[in-house]
Amino acid sequence: MDGKAMGQAGEVARRWSIDIAMLVAIGLLMGFLGPFASERLPFVGRYAYWMICMVGGGLIGVVADDLLRRRMAKTWPRVALVSVLMTPPVSLLVLATEHFLIGGPFGWRSYARLLWQVWPILLAVLVVRTLAWRRLPGRIETRTVIAPPLPEAEAAFRQRLSAKRRGARLIAIEAHDHYLKVHTDAGEELITLRFADALQELARAHGWRVHRSWWVAADAVEGVRWRRGAGEVRLVGGLMTPVSRTYASTLKEAGWF
Structure with a gap:
């Protein structure tokens, strides 16, 4: 079998x-x-x-x-x-x-x-x-292998981070009004930048927009759950981010559910 x-x-x-x-x-x-x-x-x-x-x-x-x-x-x-x-x-x-x-x-x-x-x-x-x-939970959880991001694809965005986190592993970006909370494996950092501009700078990076205020690095995703028209992404370090119906197709095309 x-x-x-x-x-x-x-x-x-x-x-x-x-x-x-x-x-x-x-x-x-x-x-x-x-x-x-x-x-x-x-x-x-x-x-x-x-x-x-x-x-x-x-x-x-x-x-x-x-x-x-x-x-x-x-x-x-x-x-x-x-x-x-x-x-x-x-x-x-x-x-x-x-x-x-x-x-x-x-x-x-x-x-x-x-x-x-x-x-x-x-x-x-x-x-x-x-x-x-x-x-009862009717969830779908799968895992896929993502190639590591190209260094030059994140170079412009990383220049905005402090020296401590500039070379750290990028996990996710969370929008807060005119600020961005950047999640890395070296901690979090707030920077002044519009979410739309951050998405443009990371357009060639390995990652996805999963919510109107969240972008996640593809190699940081450990699991995806989808239930009743909404979902969540589990990232390295235990960080959980929401997945909206609008951007669910991106993760579906990537093979996560």
Whole structure:
């Protein structure tokens, strides 16, 4: 199995682990609350009943949702449709669990009654799962190798720095009104210069503008994270800079995500 396949398998295992953990948590909560007169059951039987129903029924809904996602991209209409389609088989699971675990009746009348009880619970579980996945970090982080900058490409800009930092490694430039904060591996320094003029002097240097007030040196980038339309760059020394949607394409073309 190559690295890409192993990565995909790991992501699938991660998603299943999180889904099962969420369903187990919901099952434990339902066992504690004891709705639909289940509080009358013995302690162990009550929790066993809800764990089977919530984990088993929830996994049926999860599989259906994942399969339908390929044909139906819109989230909430798909969740509503899955909850309706999965109610009959999940109700059958609940009916069988009641019959074999606590000796409940196994017939059409009981089945019809369960349909109206199972559907809102199944819908609620799918909604909770969808909201949970939206809040979980969905980040992309990659790394690429950048050639060192040419000395002459930064020469004009470096002349503006103090002797202590003129030969230091350039990490990033941050705009502050009419001043620039220059980040180097020898510390920070404020200089009087417009951001636009600094960008012009560094036009041939290995670096990118990643935000309206940030420029970063390419060889100083250690990682890029992108989430929900915004991102951040991790630079050497632990410095973090924002990435705006406007300049994200530059990093994308460089292979960072």
